[in-house]
Amino acid sequence: MCPDDPLTFLEEKLKEIMEKGLHSILWNMCIDPVLSLRLKVISETYLHTLLGLDDDQLMTTELCNKAWYFYSTNLKRICFDAWIKYCALTRNTRETLQKKFSLARHFHERKLLHLIMIKWRDWVQFRRKQHERAAARIEKVFHCAFQKVILTAWKKQANFSKKAKRYVEHVEKGEASEFDLAEDNHAEVFERHHAEVFHLSEKYHSSRRLSEAYRWPVIILKAGKDLLTKLPDKALAQVFRHLNLIDLGRCAQVSRSWNAMTRISLLWSNINFSAVKDKVRDNDAGNILLKWHTIVVHLNLRGCATLQWYTFKNIGHCKNLQELNVSECQGLNDELMRLVSEGCPALLYLNLSHTDITNGTLRLLSRGFPNLQYLSLAYCRKFTDKGLQYLSSGRGCHKLIYLDISGCLQISVEGFRNIAKSCSGVQHLTINEMPTLTDRCIQALVEKCPQIATVECNESPHVSDIAFKTLSECKLVKIKIEGSNRITDLSFKLMSKFWPDMKRICVADCQKITDTGLKLISALHDIVILNVSDCMRISDTGVKAFVEGSSGPSIRELILANCSSITDISLTKIVQRCSKLIYLNVRYCQAVTDAGIEALSSLSSLAYINISGTNITDQALDSLGKHGRIKEIIISECKNISDSGIKKFCIDMKKLEYIDFSYCQQLSNHSLKHLSFGCRRLTSVSVAGCSKVTDIGIQFLSTFCTYLHYLDISGCISITDKALKCLWKGCLQLRILKMLYCTNIPRQAVLKFSPRLQKYEYNDDDPPLWFGYDSSGRSFTPKKQKKSRLTVGSPAEKSSEQRRPSMVSSLGEKNLELRSPTLNSPAGGSFVRSISSIIDPPPEKSSEHRPVTVDPPAEN
Secondary structure, three states: OOOOOOOHHHHHHHHHHHHHHHHHOOOOOOOOOOOOOOOOOOOOOOOOHHHHOHHHHHOOOHHHHHHHHHHHHHHHHHHHHHHHHHHHHHHHHHHHHHHHHHHHHHHHHHHHHHHHHHHHHHHHHHHHHHHHHHHHHHHHHHHHHHHHHHHHHHHHHHHHHHHHHHHHHHHHOOOOOOOOOHHHHHHHHHHHHHHHEEEEEEEHHHHHHHHHHHHHHHHHHHHHHOOOHOOOOHHHHHHHHOOOOHHHHHHHOOOOHHHHHOOOOOOOOEEEEEEHHOOOOOHHHHHHHHHHOOOOOOEOOOOOOOOOHHHHHHHHOOOOEEEEOOOOOOOHHHHHHHHHOOOOOOOEEEEEEEEEOOOHHHHHHHHHHOOOEEEEEEOOOOOHHHHHHHHHOOOOOOOEEEEEEEEOOOHHHHHHHHHHHOOOOEEEEEEOOOHHHHHHHHHHOOOOOOOOEEEEEEEOOOOOOHHHHHHHHHHEEEEEEEEEOOOOOOHOOOOOOOOHOOEEEEOOOOOOOHHHHHHHHHOOOOOEEEOOOOOOOOOOHHHHHHHHOOOOOOOOOEEOOOEEEHHHHHHHHHHHHOOOOOOOOOOOOOOOHHHHHHHHOOOOOEEEEOOOOOOOHHHHHHHHHOOOOOOOOOOOOOOOOOOOHHHHHOOOOOOEEEOOOOOOOOOHHHHHHHHHHHOOOOOOOOOOOOOOOOOOHHHHHHHHHHOOOOEOOOOOOOHHHHHHHHHHOOOOOOOOOEEEOOOOEEEEEEHHHHHHHOOOEEEEOOOOOOHEEEEOEEEOHHHHHHHOOOOOOHHHHHHHOOOOOOOOOOOOOOOOOOOOOOOOOOHOOOOOHHHHOOOOOOOOOOOOOOOOOOOOOOOO
16 A cells, blocks of 8 residues: 555554454455455465465465364354353243243142132031030030939938938937947948948049040130130239149140240249259259249248259349248258359348358358348357358348347357347347357347347246346337246336337246236236246236236237146136137146136137146036137147037037047047037047047048048057048048057058148057057056157147147157158159259240348248
């Protein structure tokens, strides 16, 4: 081309290439079309014409290889691009087809499921109608069968009641008739009657179970859930609160609804491991506390020796814990208490009695429990006076209201000074069974504790009137001192002068108290309980002066046990003045006669009376029987009463719940017969030491006294295992049974009957000498003086605050067996299996608990 300006020419061509693109480049694009040669295709290429080369020079091997490489590469690129496009198209087509198949399959399944549901609904409706028709037919048949059972049982009971009534009428008239049968015949009649009634009841229950089994599908379809679930949480908590942890675990395994009911937060605010202390394990207790740690407020670990580090670690997580009882925990030490103190700042009540804690624990109390109000260190012998000094260190225990240091013999006067410094606000003080307690100890305590309101110092022989004089600076409302010969009438003078609000006075077994003392306190207005038992110098003069004083109309409990100078004059004056008296104890008051008891029959408020060991006769019982409101009576060791007196007593005694005529050897089965006929509400009976009581008497009790909870037949050598069979059939609520010295009851029968009981006592030894008869029932007079003892199961020897029958007798004889069948029964299952159903992750919500104000522990 030979352009004039080569640079401009090249610039123009480059711009053209940029505009048209690289694909527009031709080999002759830089040649002007006018100048380009118009050649005919003579050879395979134009190169030789353009470049002036021959064919031999143009078709070289190198050029051909390059040309072939370019051609093949270009062809591969075109094919690869085409293959990629084909694969993408195939993949998209396959995915689209799969989506279409999935939609079609889903549509087909829904259509098929719809058809199946329609068929199932029709089948369910058909089966429901069948069940309803079948249930209606079964219910009709059941009602017919049930009516037959009721009529049969009614006929049997009516015939038996008619015969019994006629028998009683003939016995009362003293006439002989065909009903005057031997005792063995009576036993057969009663046993046959029990067997028939038991058979009918079993038949009734089986019919009921069958009916419920058939009606169950209908109930499920109609209700859909248990009716118990409709109750509010507070009501359910009150129901389930009476169960221990094992029973609660079993309830959780009944159904899902019951499992949900056992997880109510109100139910787990109060956890009692003491009821299952023989079964609970450290891991189980720890898991329960870990689950409910935000809810637990009251925790009882009394006697749980198996609980160790894991449990106490989780107690430390209970931030809202306010009450903790770890008494009698043998493994408790300072390290475990440290775990508790780290996480329970809200603790108000702490019971450490009968444990091995040392000064280290007392140091933790002032640091970890600043709000502590109740503290019991009773019978903890390993801390010292220095440990009590720690109570004032740190934030201290300055909010302490109640303190119990009974049995801590190591505390000296210096220890009491330390208590006074650290616990200046204490109001209720208990120092029982502490022979080392002296007046100086009381003085050291009162110096800085002016708010003391109640004091208990039982079995403290060195406490004298000086201690009372020291306490005059306080405002006492309750004083209880037993077994001190240094207490005189001067103490009563101090009471009347410095404590006008005194309500409870107990000075039992204080031999220097005389009638003058009772005269001095007669001016007090608010006395409701007075206990001067075993004060031998008290006579009618003192009692008369007291009841004629200001507290006579308000006194509710009066204990004059073993005051031998008390006569009928005192009882007459009590009837005239004490219009609100509920409990009266004149045990072993030998001068009391029938005249005094007859006077008590006009005291309408009297409900509990103890006249054991007195010389009353049947006439006194006849007078008390006309009272009609007595709920509890103790007439043990009354030698002059007979079956006839018991008969007259029981005629109008419809409200009687507790009776004890133990060691009355003259009473027989006739007493139990009249008692059973007249007192159907009896819950506690003691016939210990009554050698004439046989199986017949127990059969009377089991037939008519169906509410019986407590029975003591210790020393009844004529009772056999037949009596246990009758109790098993008739007394379904019996929970405590004492069978000491029952030689004719085999151990196998006791073990068979024991699963029905909460506690029982049994041995087959011969009766001891103080029972007054041998193993064959022959009476004898022992040569040696009879030892002091406690009547088995009788509250006669206890104060008014403990007059209910004890759960465990104080007699320590060999072969004595205490059982808790609820825990030891094989049918009960494993504790771990029962408790596993209530150990789950804690609920999301936790109920709020209001603070608990700790009051002094109420008397039993």
